[in-house]
Amino acid sequence: MPALSLLAEEDGRVVGHILLTRAAIRGARGSVPTLALAPLSVVPEWQGRGVGGRLVRAAHQRARDLGYGSVVLVGIPDYYRRFGYRPMADHAIAVPFTVSARNCIVLALTPDGLSGVEGMVQYAPEWMDG
Known part of the structure; x- marks a missing residue:
């Protein structure tokens, strides 16, 4: 989704990038659309200098504007906690691959973005290939 691929530029030079990709959380009650955050990268x-934070906040706002209620992420919880990310396990949400539960985090973009949501994250096929 081009609308969810954002670049940060300084003096005409790209210094950072963030991408949100469509995904779903599939559970006993059905499927709920979500977004997956990755990558977030900033030139060393x-x-x-706040580039990553500005990209994260801008991507979250764009996702809200497009009607999404949540974002899932496998990442460094100490960094993403400042944006409101919490453990997926708190919502009975899991990922379909082996990774430390500590690194599986989720954010509700709206007050009810995770209400009643539980299940397995289904990533875009490109995520799972290879």
Whole structure:
């Protein structure tokens, strides 16, 4: 989705990128659309200057504007906690591959974005190939 692929530029140079991809959370009650965040990247010399945070907040706002209620992420919880990410396990949400549960986090973009949502994340086929 081009609308969810954002670049950060400084002086005409790309210094960061974030991508949100369509996904779903499939459970006993059906399937709920969500987004998966990855990658978030910032050029090393620009790290620690707020570029990543601005990209995350801008991507979240764009996702809200498009009507999405949540974002799933396998990442560093200490970094993403500042944006409101919490453990997937708190919502009985899991990923279809082996990874530490500590790194599986989710964000409700709206007050009811995760209400009654539970199940397995179904990523885009391109995520699972290879």
